[in-house]
Amino acid sequence: MPLQQLDKTQPKILVWEAFDIHDPMTLAAADLYERTLDADERIPWLWIEQSVQDRTRCKPRPGEWSRHLLLAAPAGRQDDPEALAGYVYGALLPGFGGYLCYVGVAEWARRMGVGTRLYEQFFKVLRVDAGERGEPLPFVIWESHRPDPIAPASDWDNWTARIRLFDRVGGLWIDGVDFLAPNFAWDDDDDDAPPVPLQLFMKPMDTPESAFTPERLREIIGSLHREVYRNEPGSPLYDKTLPPHCQPRLRPARAAAVRQTERGELVVPATV
Numbered sequence: 001m002p003l004q005q006l007d008k009t010q011p012k013i014l015v016w017e018a019f020d021i022h023d024p025m026t027l028a029a030a031d032l033y034e035r036t037l038d039a040d041e042r043i044p045w046l047w048i049e050q051s052v053q054d055r056t057r058c059k060p061r062p063g064e065w066s067r068h069l070l071l072a073a074p075a076g077r078q079d080d081p082e083a084l085a086g087y088v089y090g091a092l093l094p095g096f097g098g099y100l101c102y103v104g105v106a107e108w109a110r111r112m113g114v115g116t117r118l119y120e121q122f123f124k125v126l127r128v129d130a131g132e133r134g135e136p137l138p139f140v141i142w143e144s145h146r147p148d149p150i151a152p153a154s155d156w157d158n159w160t161a162r163i164r165l166f167d168r169v170g171g172l173w174i175d176g177v178d179f180l181a182p183n184f185a186w187d188d189d190d191d192d193a194p195p196v197p198l199q200l201f202m203k204p205m206d207t208p209e210s211a212f213t214p215e216r217l218r219e220i221i222g223s224l225h226r227e228v229y230r231n232e233p234g235s236p237l238y239d240k241t242l243p244p245h246c247q248p249r250l251r252p253a254r255a256a257a258v259r260q261t262e263r264g265e266l267v268v269p270a271t272v
């Protein structure tokens with residue numbers, strides 16, 4: 001059913017920015033974050049909490065990331081932790097673009113347009129941020145972990161949900177690259193920690209889609225490694241993500257829905 005039809009029967013969903021780490025709604029977001037994302041896919045919540053707290057102390061200085069945690073709940077229930085419908089967390093990276101780190105929607109609130117609403121509000125917040133700094137917002141980029149071929153059906157269903165959400169908000173898949181990120185679920189000093197291969201998605205904002213050539217995409221992917229993970233060219237994760245033959249290109253998000261079976265066959269789920 002199209003989301004517009006659902007809107008008439010569902011309560012209006014409000015989205016606002018969290019500024020208080022002790023607020024029960026922010027604590028509910030921490031709980032939802034840990035329930036909806038695998039340990040391999042997330043940073044410690046404490047880091048997010050820290051960035052919320054920093055925002056209340058001072059404005060980010062020129063060149064500093066400006067981070068945002070947005071929360072969603074039905075109108076009139078913004079004080080009820082049980083009614084937390086979802087959250088999104090990400091940042092404007094000056095001189096680079098927008099980076100959406102995490103999004104999650106409570107089970108009871110799924111397929112009601114909450115994920116879409118959170119993405120759209122996040123895009124708006126970053127536009128304002130970039131405008132205040134007198135910068136354009138060329139794109140917003142995000143990562144997502146595609147399940148293994150042998151992952152349970154529920155993981156693949158969630159992948160389908162993600163892809164449809166990305167498609168709905170105008171996201172495009174950066175095909176041709178596995179972005180290798182460090183695994184935060186492992187000890188920092190553990191050299192055996194397997195990297196997490198991520199798919200990349202982006203929404204062109206002030207820059208037209210045609211400007212994202214393979215060369216430009218390689219630069220953006222390299223900058224993502226440097227800006228977010230502090231990986232420079234020559235480091236294993238950087239070099240394995242961008243081997244010389246890698247030619248990334250933008251494709252519709254739905255193209256990323258393809259699932260590889262254990263036998264190596266490619267299958268497009270019927271629901272996409």
Ligand SMILES: CC(C)(COP(=O)(O)OP(=O)(O)OC[C@H]1O[C@@H](n2cnc3c(N)ncnc32)[C@H](O)[C@@H]1OP(=O)(O)O)[C@@H](O)C(=O)NCCC(=O)NCCS
Pocket residue numbers: 001002003036037102103104105106109110111112113114115116117143144145157158160161162164165168271
């Ligand atoms: C992925 C997730 C955020 C989607 O949130 P949501 O609020 O249900 O999404 P929306 O209601 O805005 O729906 C967006 C699109 O996805 C589709 N969709 C949502 N859930 C779906 C599902 N389980 N199966 C198929 N399509 C689904 C909707 O129909 C809609 O597509 P349409 O406009 O073509 O009809 C939510 O399922 C979730 O929190 N999953 C667990 C955490 C997670 O994976 N986060 C993403 C990390 S990158």
